[in-house]
């Protein structure tokens with residue numbers, strides 16, 4: 001894979017040595033230009049906001065939402081796609097004309113389609129058939145092609161097969177996310193959050209709460225916290241059908257789950273290779289109905305329509321805030337607004353979709369409303 005498109009290697013005998021070289025001047029010129037385009041796109045972009053989520057001032061606890069929905073492609077996957085393209089370009093894996101192929105539940109493919117078009121490469125997204133129509137349309141809007149497969153756990157093999165068949169490159173976000181992102185800084189999501197907290201009352205958060213899809217975001221934040229020696233703990237929230245939680249509890253990276261996840265962007269049918277379990281301090285498994293209740297509640301309270309994974313993260317973050325409040329602890333908690341809710345008008349924000357899925361958000365909404373009124377956290381019994 002490493003040298004697939006980078007120009008043919010020629011070798012010959014020269015004196016006592018054999019000499020081999022690659023004729024790649026044209027390749028390098030194209031790659032240089034592609035890297036410039038990706039860097040220039042980043043240079044034109046602004047940092048994302050760190051919003052304050054309203055909590056009673058008397059608690060002495062601040063909750064922040066890092067708004068990743070405002071990236072040009074609408075989710076935190078914009079950061080990942082940029083890193084994956086730079087990594088692949090700088091590894092010589094992408095050259096002029098390479099077809100870029102990715103296995104995705106949707107958001108990564110939207111962002112990668114954007115970068116593929118930016119550098120002028122064809123793009124194919126291999127996705128589960130249930131992926132939202134809104135995401136399919138966004139990928140096509142950016143000039144990508146969607147290749148849907150019935151079995152969600154078959155996307156990896158299908159992407160690998162397509163790449164082999166077409167001579168394209170399988171980006172493989174689930175393997176490369178944790179290593180393609182610059183974890184020590186370079187304005188990664190962690191560095192950005194800590195810089196934005198600098199003038200707050202509690203600039204070193206007690207908790208950072210994130211979900212895991214590739215696991216790349218939690219790996220970046222967890223490593224950064226240790227690198228900077230911050231007294232912050234990392235909590236990963238996981239949807240009910242995902243493999244990450246059980247795999248972490250059992251310390252079994254080969255753990256798999258039957259169904260994957262109904263919360264798009266997070267929760268996977270297997271523990272992905274990019275998930276780094278050793279830097280996670282706590283995990284919370286959140287029922288899907290609670291995630292959706294929290295997404296809707298968040299949208300009502302902040303006036304920003306948020307996606308399902310933001311609901312999962314917010315539910316976990318509010319639980320931790322409630323624990324801190326109950327024990328009289330002051331401090332700050334940070335979580336992510338991963339993407340906007342516009343993408344889920346026909347799912348999480350559609351009552352008839354919820355009914356068809358057998359999801360009842362009412363008991364979880366009651367938990368949130370009670371918390372909002374009194375600071376007390378009482379959850380429905382497990383179902």
Ligand SMILES: *Cc1c(COP(=O)(O)O)cnc(C)c1O
Nearest residue numbers: 107212213214215217265309338
């Ligand atoms: C990918 C994704 C996440 C999780 O991020 P990872 O870095 O892949 O673990 C959360 N929410 C949404 C909407 C996503 O697309």
